[in-house]
Amino acid sequence: MITLHGGPFAGHRPARPWQLAALRMRPVLRFSASAVSLDETLLGQVRYRCKGWNDGDTEQDALRALSELGRLVGDVPVVLVGHAMGGRAALRVASHPQVRGVVALAPWLPTGEPVAQLVGRSVLLVQGHDGRASGVQVWGYAERARAAGARAGVVVVRGGPWMMRRAGVWHRTVASAVRQVSRPTALGPRGVWSSSGPVFV
Numbered sequence: 001m002i003t004l005h006g007g008p009f010a011g012h013r014p015a016r017p018w019q020l021a022a023l024r025m026r027p028v029l030r031f032s033a034s035a036v037s038l039d040e041t042l043l044g045q046v047r048y049r050c051k052g053w054n055d056g057d058t059e060q061d062a063l064r065a066l067s068e069l070g071r072l073v074g075d076v077p078v079v080l081v082g083h084a085m086g087g088r089a090a091l092r093v094a095s096h097p098q099v100r101g102v103v104a105l106a107p108w109l110p111t112g113e114p115v116a117q118l119v120g121r122s123v124l125l126v127q128g129h130d131g132r133a134s135g136v137q138v139w140g141y142a143e144r145a146r147a148a149g150a151r152a153g154v155v156v157v158r159g160g161p162w163m164m165r166r167a168g169v170w171h172r173t174v175a176s177a178v179r180q181v182s183r184p185t186a187l188g189p190r191g192v193w194s195s196s197g198p199v200f201v
Contacts, residue, residue, distance in 0.1 A: 001029075001032055001033070001036060001041055001042070001043055001044070001078070001079045001080075001081065001178065001182075002043075002044045002045065002046060002065060002066075002069070002078060002079075002080055002081070003025045003028060003029050003032070003044070003045045003046070003080075003081045003082065003083075003086070004025075004045070004046045004058070004062060004080065004081070004082035004083070004085075004086030004087070004089050004090050005019075005021040005022045005024065005025045005045070005046075005048075005082075005083055005084075005085075005086050006021045006024075006083045006084030006085045006086050006087075006108075007021055007048065007051050007052050007053065007058065007084070007085045007086070008051060008052045008053070008085075009052060009053055009085075010052040010053065010054055011050060011051035011052025011054070012050050012051070012052065012054060013050065013051050014049065014050065014051070015047065015048035015049065015050060015051045017047070019051070021083075021084075022045070024083070025045060025081075025083060025086075027167070027171060028081060028083070028105070028171065028174055029043060029045065029081070031171040031172070031174055031175045032081055032103075032174055032175060032178045034175050035175040035176070035178040035179040035182070036178065036179070036182055042069075042073065042076070044065070044069070046061055046062055046065045046086070046089075047061070047065075048061045049061055052085075053085050053088070053089075056092075058085055058086065058088070058089040059088075059089045059092045059093060061089070062080075062089045062090065062092070062093045063093050063096065066078065066093065066096045066098055066099070069098070070098060075097070075098060076098060077098060077099075077100040077182075078096075078098045078099050078100060079099075079100055079101055079102070079103065079178055079181050079182050080093070080094070080099060080101075080102045080103070081102075081103045081105070081174065081178060082102070082103075082104050082105065082107065083104075083105040083106060083107075084105070084106055084107065084108050085108050087102075087104030087105055087106065087107030087108060087109075087125075088104075088107055088108045088109065088110075088113070090102045090103075090104055090107075091104055091107065091109075091113070091117075091118065091123070092114070092117065093117075094117050094118050094121045094123070095117035095118075095119075095121075099121065100121070100122065100181065100182065101121050101122035101123060101124075101151075101181035101182070102118075102121065102122075102123050102124075102181070103124050103126065103174065103177040103178055103181055104123070104124070104125050104126070104138075105126045105170075105174065106126070106127055106128055107125060107127075107138065107141075109137070109138060109141050113141060115141065115144045115145045115147075115148045115150070116148050118145045118148055118149070118150035118152070119148055119149035119150060120149060120150070121150050121151070122150070122151045122152075122180070122181045123142070123145055123150050123151065123152040123153070123181075124152075124153050124154075124155060124177040124180060124181055124192070125138040125141065125142055125152070125153070125154045125155070126154075126155045126156075126157065126170070126173055126174065126177060127154065127155070127156050127157070127198070128156070128157050128159070128170075129156045129157065129158050129159070129200070138154050138198075139154050139197060139198050142154045151193055152193075153192040153193045153195065153199065154192075154195075154197075154198040154199065155173055155177065155192060155198065155199050155200075155201055156198045156199070156200045156201070157169055157170055157173055157201055158200060158201070169201065173201055180192070180193075
């Protein structure tokens with residue numbers, strides 16, 4: 001399992017492990033780990049070269065990390081857990097042969113973001129809801145992903161778009177999402193894979 005943290009649209013300064021965006025993923029990784037067998041699972045986080053997306057730098061960093069993982073441990077199945085910019089990168093590289101699925105947290109999904117690379121993958125998009133915005137934005141992406149041949153669903157966390165608010169709910173939802181993506185037959189929010197709309201928690 002590999003996590004990918006968020007970042008700005010543009011930022012060419014070197015990424016550091018003590019940046020807030022990177023630190024924010026530590027509890028996410030810890031709770032995600034509770035959903036898998038640590039005797040059989042490797043945990044890691046992508047180290048970006050630069051802080052920002054920069055026209056696809058983050059995507060390239062994710063691909064390099066997957067290639068390095070393959071060289072180190074062989075052809076093992078991977079679940080990617082990405083937040084914001086990291087969610088976008090995780091979804092972009094889902095066609096890599098080792099990727100089994102993606103859990104994207106409050107993903108940054110510009111209009112027209114591709115979905116063809118998700119065919120055959122399990123994808124869960126987790127979005128916050130603050131009374132103004134809901135899962136509608138990501139639901140359109142999920143519908144397109146389904147049409148392309150992905151197993152896609154959307155979970156909306158009530159109480160705001162930021163993971164710091166109702167952090168416990170976010171973390172438990174992440175663990176459940178990782179469990180479902182790594183073992184698609186695992187129980188989770190009712191109807192998340194087949195629902196005609198986002199599932200609220």
